[in-house]
Amino acid sequence: MGDGKPDVLQGTLDLMVLKTLESLGSLHGYAIARRIEQVSDHTVIMNQGTIYPALLRLQQRKWIKAEWGISETGRRAKFYSLSKLGLQKIETETENWERVATTMARFLAPSS
Amino acid sequence: MDWIRILLSRCAALIHPQKLDADLDQELLAHIELATEENRKHGMPEEEARTAALRSFGGVTQTREHYRAERGLPSLESLIGDVHFAARQLRKHPGFTVTALLTLGLGIGANAAIFTLIHATLLHDLPVPHPEQLIRVGDGHRGGISWFSTQMYDQLRKNAPEFQELAAMQASSPDNSWLTLHRQGVAELPHGEVSEWVSGNYFAMMGIYTSGGAAIAACGRHRRSAHGRSDERLDVAARICRGPFANRQHIHHKHPSGDHCRHRA
Numbered sequence: 001m002g003d004g005k006p007d008v009l010q011g012t013l014d015l016m017v018l019k020t021l022e023s024l025g026s027l028h029g030y031a032i033a034r035r036i037e038q039v040s041d042h043t044v045i046m047n048q049g050t051i052y053p054a055l056l057r058l059q060q061r062k063w064i065k066a067e068w069g070i071s072e073t074g075r076r077a078k079f080y081s082l083s084k085l086g087l088q089k090i091e092t093e094t095e096n097w098e099r100v101a102t103t104m105a106r107f108l109a110p111s112s
Numbered sequence: 113m114d115w116i117r118i119l120l121s122r123c124a125a126l127i128h129p130q131k132l133d134a135d136l137d138q139e140l141l142a143h144i145e146l147a148t149e150e151n152r153k154h155g156m157p158e159e160e161a162r163t164a165a166l167r168s169f170g171g172v173t174q175t176r177e178h179y180r181a182e183r184g185l186p187s188l189e190s191l192i193g194d195v196h197f198a199a200r201q202l203r204k205h206p207g208f209t210v211t212a213l214l215t216l217g218l219g220i221g222a223n224a225a226i227f228t229l230i231h232a233t234l235l236h237d238l239p240v241p242h243p244e245q246l247i248r249v250g251d252g253h254r255g256g257i258s259w260f261s262t263q264m265y266d267q268l269r270k271n272a273p274e275f276q277e278l279a280a281m282q283a284s285s286p287d288n289s290w291l292t293l294h295r296q297g298v299a300e301l302p303h304g305e306v307s308e309w310v311s312g313n314y315f316a317m318m319g320i321y322t323s324g325g326a327a328i329a330a331c332g333r334h335r336r337s338a339h340g341r342s343d344e345r346l347d348v349a350a351r352i353c354r355g356p357f358a359n360r361q362h363i364h365h366k367h368p369s370g371d372h373c374r375h376r377a
Contacts, residue, residue: 047170060121
C-alpha cells in the first residue's frame with residue numbers, strides 16, 4: 001500500500017526509529033513518536049500514527065522486536081527494542097542515507 | 113533476505129488476524145491515553161487533552177487500515193473474501209447454481225468426450241507392441257502415402273536392409289474389397305466383409321501373432337479362401353482383425369505370380 005510519499009521518506013522514518021531505539025533503548029510507540037518530533041523540531045512527523053506501519057515494517061524485517069510492558073505511568077503498552085540484526089543494519093542504512101543526502105546536497109547547492 | 117522475512121511474517125499474520133487486530137487496537141488506545149495524560153500534565157482540561165491527542169495522532173481508522181494492509185497479504189485476503197461471497201451467493205440462489213453447474217458439467221463432459229475420440233483416432237498409437245518403430249513409406253505427397261508397383265515393393269524389400277520388415281497393403285480396389293466369409297462348423301450364413309490384400313508378412317511385421325493356428329504366412333495357399341471356402345487359418349486371422357484393427361487398416365499383398373491371398377482387416 002503506497003501512501004503517496006516517496007520511498008526515501010519512508011526509509012528516512014525507518015532510520016529515525018532505529019536511531020532513536022539505538023540511543024534510548026526500549027521504548028513504546030508514543031515515546032518513539034515524541035522523540036522523533038522533538039529531535040526533528042516537529043518538522044518530520046505530521047501524524048504520530050504514521051509510526052506504527054513503520055514499526056511493523058521493521059518488525060517484519062526482524063530489525064526490531066516488540067513485547068508488552070508497563071509504561072512509566074503504569075499503563076500497559078508495547079515496547080520496541082533493537083534486535084542484533086537491527087544493530088548491524090543501522091550502519092548500512094546510515095551509509096545509504098548519507099550517500100543520498102550528499103548527492104542531493106550537490107544538486108541543491110547554488111551553482112558558482 | 114529481507115523479503116523472505118517479510119513474506120514469512122505476512123503469512124504468519126494470516127493465522128490469527130483477530131488476535132493481531134485486538135493487539136493493534138490496544139496499542140493504539142495506549143498511545144492515545146499516553147498522549148492525553150501528557151497533555152493533561154501540561155495543564156489542558158480532560159476533553160481538550162484527548163482531542164489534542166487524537167489530532168496529533170491523525171486518523172486512527174486510517175492508521176489501522178494502513179497497518180493491516182502491510183501486515184498480511186491483502187490480495188490473498190480479498191481473494192478469500194471473494195470466494196466466501198461467491199459461496200454465499202450460490203447458496204442463496206440454488207436455481208442459478210444448478211444451471212451454472214449443469215452448463216459447466218455439460219461443457220466439460222462434451223470437451224472430454226471429443227478429446228477422447230480425437231485421442232483414440234488421431235493421436236493414439238496403433239495397439240501393437242512397438243508402434244514407435246512403424247513407419248509408412250512414401251514420397252511425401254498425399255500425406256505420406258505413395259503407390260508402388262509390386263515389382264518396386266519386391267525390389268525395396270530385397271535392397272533395404274535398414275528395415276526389419278517391409279510389408280505392403282492394397283492401394284485401392286473397391287471391386288475386390290468384399291470377401292464372403294463362412295466359418296466351418298458354425299451355424300451362420302456366409303456373409304460379406306470388407307477386405308484388403310496384404311503381403312504375407314503383414315501381421316508378423318506388426319508384431320501380432322495368433323494364439324492358435326497360424327496367421328497368413330505364404331500367399332498362394334490362401335487363394336481359395338478368397339472365394340468363400342474358408343479354412344481354419346483364415347478364420348484365425350479374421351478373428352484377430354475383428355478387434356482394434358477393425359476398419360482401421362486395409363491390407364494387401366500381391367504375389368508376383370499373380371496369385372492373391374486375401375484377408376479381412
